Amino acid sequence: MAADHDRLVVSGIRRYGRLPARPTVVDPLAEYQGLARARRRLRLKEWVGFTLLHPEVYSSLILQDAHYLASSEIYVFDRTATVLHQHAANARGGSLNLPHNLMDNSCAIDRPGYHVAYDFSEHTGRHHIKIDVAATGEAPAITGDLTLDATAASAPLSVSSRLPGGQMYTHKALYPVSGTLRFGDTSVAFSPDRDLAVLDEHRSLLPYRTRWVWGTFAMPTEEGPAGANFVNRPEVPGQPEESCLWTPGACEALADVRFHKQGGDPNAPWLITSADGRLDVVFTPEGRKTVKRHLGVVAIDYFQMFGRYAGTVRAEDGTVTVVKDVHGVCESMDARM
Template sequence: MPALPRLINAAGQPSYGLFPDGVEEINYLDFDLRSVMDKPRSQLAKRFGANQFQFISLLSAELVVGVAIVDLKFLSNAFVYLYDPRTQRFDEFSFMQPLARNTRIEPRPDTGLARFEKGGNQITIDAAAEPGVRRLQVALADGTRIDARIDEAPSQQPLSVCARAGYAGWVFTRKTAARVCSGSVSWRGQRFDLRQIGALAAVDWTAGFMRRETFWNWGSLSCRLPDGRRLGFNLAAGVNETGFTENGLWLDEQLIKVDMVDFQFDRSAPLAPWQLRSADGQIDLQFAPVGCRQEKRNALLLASNFKQHFGQYSGVLRLPGETLQIADAWGLVEDHYARW
């Protein structure tokens, strides 16, 4: 089946549910946004009320990379972090732009362009220039460079879902994990060939009218099994689960849906293990944090308490027809509170 051309229909309402063939355009400005007392909101309110972000991870036993572009309209920000598990070297870079200056995220999850610039720092995520490829390019003022080509061949099965958010909003998200990638990372005098180190990519593309105050826990994995198959997952709790969930795992190109997931962790002990278990029994994992990219902001209108841990997963995945044991596989978890 062809992809849904537009998420918002002629009546100004979003289509809810799972979209196996994707959605071409998230035309959020066509949404009939109303107050909780049913009063129509202005076009300006729609423009400033919608949030968008894109996050990409590159994971291997030799290098962990996280890159994000976030457009909150009143403010935009971007971050890049890199971690070398062998040397335990960690660098992070964070940038902000008032009124989302020099920030652009096109509303097309599969074929759009995202870009952030500030000073001598540029981040571009381009899914339009080359069919079947999402290209991540980072050029930072300190000399750090990333040029990654992520395979998005037609055989992939992204997890695309739209769910209600609060009384008047909705969120669309498109997730993939364990995607083959090639290219290079240059950082602190070292050059990493992404194909040679076996790096795999995960992509998170999200947009919508989110709850004014929200939180989520999230987990992501991209690794290879001993038999060579690629294994990835996207798991979340606290958001995007009003009737549907964004929980799924991938074995090579196959997407397997996962039920609700419970995240058990101690917020006061950031390096203590996490437990992740799904209601359907497919997920029974422990996550051991190694490090964290974190940021706290508490402004008049906006607030964020963000912690994204990188570390290693171990445990059991009980899938239809087989049970998988994983040990010390690199991945991410996140604990995030936001007011926007």
């Protein structure tokens, strides 16, 4: 059982700020009781997803629970054939039971023809992703058995902050990844000295009108994984953002990130910079996954682009790292939910 000091909410009081590590127990609703807790449960959006970085494919997968609806999505973009394969499944809200003590636990969605499972094991230093999705008339089967090396992971990003009309908690980390991903007749092998998986966990009480632009990329170095995570969203002044630079062994705070699309074409490059100049990269998309749903008061206009980053990042000690043809993603969300 987690000690009180190792929880996001301690004795009914939520911890805010950049945390040194993920609390063992992350339950944003523990701050509330009775009717207030029930109301906020319907505002709670929880997800655990991964971006997989490999030279032959772009791929992301997610388990997400909005408590009125749970769902999962996975896509694989074959860079050689320039074809996007994607699957999705829905489940009853609250049924995924994404565990509050995620890092020594498991979670999954298991629907007919669609199974995605995560097994997090801190004590062994290995996490696992299992994928078994059947073919449909629109996309081939996708299967996978991947192992993430937690002993060689980046420093964690763990942020708890207030949002206008809501609250946000996120945990992110970079992991060397090994194993195999198969789609149709194609099989790709992941090598831990070359390939990475980016974990993205959220436990957030999002406002009804939610907007963000977000991106991430990562690359291996001889000293360990390095990369960046950056976002622009409505913020409460003085609250920590989730933007960061990952240097080998450290997660350095970043703020005031701006995204500048360089043209009207959907695949036009994006210039992404921080006000202090420590992040200065160009993202060149190769394709995108889109979700558009308009159901009266509920609407989602979302796209995630996958492609390549180039430019520079500068660590707090002044060390400059050149970013060249590094795989990553960039996405936009505009939702009423």
